[in-house]
Amino acid sequence: MARNIEESPTEAIVVAEQEPALPASATKQDEKLVNRAAKHVRDILARTVSQGLEEVGNYLLDTFYEGNAELYQSLKPSKHASLTLLEERCETLELPVSRTFLANAIGVAVMTKHLPKSSSFLKLPPSHKTELLGISTPEKAETLAAKVIEGKLTVQKLRELVRKERAKGKKNPQGRKPMPTVVRVLTSCAKLLNHRETGRLVFRKADFAELTDDQREEVKELLLLFQKRLEEIQKHLGE
Structure with a gap:
């Protein structure tokens, strides 16, 4: 097969x-x-x-x-x-x-x-x-x-x-149910973070090097938000 x-x-x-x-x-x-x-x-x-x-x-x-x-x-x-x-x-x-x-x-x-x-x-x-x-x-x-x-x-x-x-x-084949919202949203997030050709993190060291101190703090806040959302997802999955 x-x-x-x-x-x-x-x-x-x-x-x-x-x-x-x-x-x-x-x-x-x-x-x-x-x-x-x-x-x-x-x-x-x-x-x-x-x-x-x-x-x-x-x-x-x-x-x-x-x-x-x-x-x-x-x-x-x-x-x-x-x-x-x-x-x-x-x-x-x-x-x-x-x-x-x-x-x-x-x-x-x-x-x-x-x-x-x-x-x-x-x-x-x-x-x-x-x-x-x-x-x-x-x-x-x-x-x-x-x-x-x-x-x-x-x-x-x-x-x-x-x-x-x-x-x-x-396009979804006839009769197939549409992708669940959870899977669709998480798949989209994963695609945004992964380089299409290499499969690695889309950001490079140079991208972080050009950040200002304020921007770094903003990124840290976003990371905390992501971590919180991931914990909530794991909770809903029963893990």
């Missing part, structure tokens, strides 16, 4: 129920591996930006997931110790790219693994490919890719098509 994995940039690509064994670098930070990876990514970007996304994605998938797309989809990026260490170096002189760039790069590499070499997706520029990462399956992404090529659509027009496609998938 197959199941859908929603945490990755490719979201609902079907993977095997039995998860493969993790590489050693996924459970223990490998400093030497990360140093090589950071240097390799820099070298790729120095040669070409236009092809950098695809080359970086293939390299990261091979290096951190042994080239196994299913392994990537079975393990949240935030749970991979060495990849997390690499992401922490993003937007520095050592690794001048964003975490989103790395996530998109791997996402494109994974999507490519599920499509034939003659697919329309592979003919698109990187900007269009990253837009299609929000589509639930490679088949649907390929259908939209064909429309892009046929209609010579811009990134903006493709983004609108992706938005409409995602909206279709969010």
Whole structure:
């Protein structure tokens, strides 16, 4: 039986129920591996930006997931110790790219693994490919890719098509009860606090560093409010 994995940039690509064994670098930070990876990514970007996304994605998938797309989809990026260490170096002189760039790069590499070499997706520029990462399956992404090529659509027009496609998938199937308010609200809060691609806290150290003293006090008050609400939720759950 197959199941859908929603945490990755490719979201609902079907993977095997039995998860493969993790590489050693996924459970223990490998400093030497990360140093090589950071240097390799820099070298790729120095040669070409236009092809950098695809080359970086293939390299990261091979290096951190042994080239196994299913392994990537079975393990949240935030749970991979060495990849997390690499992401922490993003937007520095050592690794001048964003975490989103790395996530998109791997996402494109994974999507490519599920499509034939003659697919329309592979003919698109990187900007269009990253837009299609929000589509639930490679088949649907390929259908939209064909429309892009046929209609010579811009990134903006493709983004609108992706938005409409995602909206279709969010509609409740006929006869299914709507999501309970408690689940819906808490899910929304969790999404706001978690980075969509990495699964880690959306805030970074720099975000806290720029706070004034008054703003820090305001954040502390909000935290106390959150803690109080969480305690109330736990009480209602009987825990």
